[in-house]
Amino acid sequence: xxxxxxxxxxxxxxxxxxxxxxxxxxxxxxxxxxxxxxxxxxxxxxxxxxxxxxxxxxxxxxxxxxxxxxxxxxxxxxxxxxxxxxxxxxxxxxxxxxxxxxxxxxxxxxxxxxxxxxxxxxxxxxxxxxxxxxxxxxxxxxxxxxxxxxxxxxxxxxxxxxxxxxxxxxxxxxxxxxxxxxxxxxxxxxxxxxxxxxxxxxxxxxxxxxxxxxxxxxxxxxx
Numbered sequence: 678x679x680x681x682x683x684x685x686x687x688x689x690x691x692x693x694x695x696x697x698x699x700x701x702x703x704x705x706x707x708x709x710x711x712x713x714x715x716x717x718x719x720x721x722x723x724x725x726x727x728x729x730x731x732x733x734x735x736x737x738x739x740x741x742x743x744x745x746x747x748x749x750x751x752x753x754x755x756x757x758x759x760x761x762x763x764x765x766x767x768x769x770x771x772x773x774x775x776x777x778x779x780x781x782x783x784x785x786x787x788x789x790x791x792x793x794x795x796x797x798x799x800x801x802x803x804x805x806x807x808x809x810x811x812x813x814x815x816x817x818x819x820x821x822x823x824x825x826x827x828x829x830x831x832x833x834x835x836x837x838x839x840x841x842x843x844x845x846x847x848x849x850x851x852x853x854x855x856x857x858x859x860x861x862x863x864x865x866x867x868x869x870x871x872x873x874x875x876x877x878x879x880x881x882x883x884x885x886x887x888x889x890x891x892x893x894x895x896x897x898x899x900x
Contacts, residue, residue, distance in 0.1 A: 696781045700749065700767035700774065706789050706817045708760035717798075717807040724761050726796075727814045728754055737816040738765050740773055742792055744816075748774045751817065763789070763817060777819050792816040 696702040709721045727736075733751040740746040748771065753764035767781075768774040780786035797811035839860040 696778070700769045700778050701752075701764070702767065702781060703753075703762070703764040704789060705759060706754075706761040706763045706791050709758075712806065716805055717809060719760070719812065720808050720810045721756065721758075723809050723812045724754075724756055724814055726811060728756070731814070736814055738767075739792075739816050739818040740777060741820055742790065742816070742818045746773055748777050748819065754817075761791075765817075781819070786819060786821060788820040790818050790820045792818065 707719050707724070709723075710718055712718045733754040736751050736754060737744075737747055738749045738751055740748045747768075749765050749767040751763060751765045753762070755762050767778045769778060777786065791812075792815045794813040794815065795809050795811075796813050797809075799808045799810060800806070801808075843856045843860045
């Protein structure tokens with residue numbers, strides 16, 4: 678299986694996680710039947726085949742989805758009624774591992790995101806909702822945001838429709854209504870949205886522009 682087809686999930690909050698002084702932590706890498714910002718949800722049992730084939734040792738623990746930065750190992754991966762339960766051991770002998778451990782304990786880092794290849798899915802023709810029924814799981818990363826810079830660059834370069842742009846904006850943390858407003862009317866439309874707060878709107882526009890500048894810088898470096 679080529680990693681060129683690897684997809685990244687939106688980040689999942691690690692607020693349910695426990696973090697030990699030894700570097701051991703646990704949480705959930707994915708939650709079942711919750712629709713994400715891309716209009717997809719993971720069905721119970723979606724990970725069963727890949728976990729049977731690879732086991733916890735066959736799934737990499739990465740930092741921000743970077744294949745060059747493994748930061749530990751997964752000691753337990755299993756499905757339960759809630760989702761994909763994960764338990765891992767951060768390698769504290771590495772600088773990045775120590776950094777990740779400190780950030781987890783302080784709460785500055787609280788995200789998990791999976792890198793996977795969808796194998797089986799079902800699309801609801803009426804709603805467009807995609808249900809992922811079988812996933813080929815490659816890695817689970819500790820992340821700050823929904824995707825790393827390389828993934829965001831790829832998403833920006835693949836925008837062809839307003840729907841693509843809306844998904845990207847929502848994946849970056851905007852609400853559905855804010856993303857739709859930007860897609861259909863640009864920044865001015867945010868001010869006319871129902872219940873819009875002028876001060877919050879200005880803050881949101883400033884944040885969007887900041888992210889645009891960051892993406893432009895990243896894209897220039899990647900070309």
